[in-house]
Amino acid sequence: MIRLLLPFLLAASFTIYAAESPIAPTFSLKDEQGRQISFPRNEEGVDIYLFWASWCPYCKALMPHLQSILEEYGDEVRVFAFNIRDDIDPSISLDKNGFNFHLMPDADKLMELYGVKGTPGLFLVDSESVIRLNLYQLLNQNEVLEKDLSNSQKAARKAPWWASEIRQSLDVILSE
Helix, strand or coil: CHHHHHHHHHHHHHHHHHHCCCECCCEEEECCCCCEEEECCCCCCEEEEEEECCCCHHHHHHHHHHHHHHHHHHHHEEEEEEECCCCCCHHHHHHHHCCCCEEECCCHHHHHHHCCCCCCEEEEECCCCEEEEEHHHCCCCCCHHHCCCCHHHHHHHHHHHHHHHHHHHHHHHHHC
16 A cells, blocks of 8 residues: 555655755855855845856856856846866856856865755755755756767757746746
């Protein structure tokens, strides 16, 4: 009997957990200019926390979309680029590509705090410190359709869809 109910119980518990909006953990970190910044910032608008690395094909595909989101939403949205697992100067990658993100180098120590296991990790944090979107909830969708593709090919297909999901979430948050 329990075996028959287990899938339903798991689905119900996931639905309950997914319906709860977790509060963003607090921390402080130095930006690329050496200024200490405390997070979450509790400012009007939405902060996007992007955990990325310069070598990550998924990050490379997603970042131009995040730049266009910045341009589209203006002062209502900020992108904080938390660089992790990188051996090169991350500012080179951002500058080369013309990204206007707030660079937060050396963010490896935050990975466990946010449950980041790989790149990209992305979280939308509203003005009340609530995590409104966690990209990990979307990462493995459509994997069956892409099993024979390289990571770069998968990234090129997923990034526009992720950006669409981010925009939809931003529209909801900013209209409240």
